[in-house]
Amino acid sequence: MADSKAPAARPLSPHLQIYRWTWTMAMSIFHRVTGAALFFGTLLLAWWLIAAASGPKAYASFEWFMSTIIGRLMLFGYTWALIHHMLGGIRHLIWDTLHGFGPQERERLAQATLFGSIILTILLWGVGYLMMGGTR
Numbered sequence: 001m002a003d004s005k006a007p008a009a010r011p012l013s014p015h016l017q018i019y020r021w022t023w024t025m026a027m028s029i030f031h032r033v034t035g036a037a038l039f040f041g042t043l044l045l046a047w048w049l050i051a052a053a054s055g056p057k058a059y060a061s062f063e064w065f066m067s068t069i070i071g072r073l074m075l076f077g078y079t080w081a082l083i084h085h086m087l088g089g090i091r092h093l094i095w096d097t098l099h100g101f102g103p104q105e106r107e108r109l110a111q112a113t114l115f116g117s118i119i120l121t122i123l124l125w126g127v128g129y130l131m132m133g134g135t136r
Helices: 023-054 056-067 069-096 103-131
Strands: none
Touching: 023 056, 023 069, 023 103, 056 069, 069 103
């Protein structure tokens, strides 16, 4: 009978407890999470369009829900997810042009994605709030 050799001792695959968290890693995860959030947020958009096409009563119920704190938080989160995902796409577009691959450049682009999405979301909501005349 042939001698069977013991399996070679191979190193285990590294896991998240070994890796040092970086901005690029975190923004990659956020990019995936915002992509999923956009999928569910699109249901809000579909509800809005269906309500608008269904008549004043259906639209009034949609408008009532969106005026609640839950509805506004969902809409604010959808806005942030949309902007963050867009900026993440721009970051990947920059990488597609073979720019921004240096260690500091990668980290700065990732930071710009997060902080830019927060700032742009607040600015967008602020301008929208002012254009609608403040509180109703």
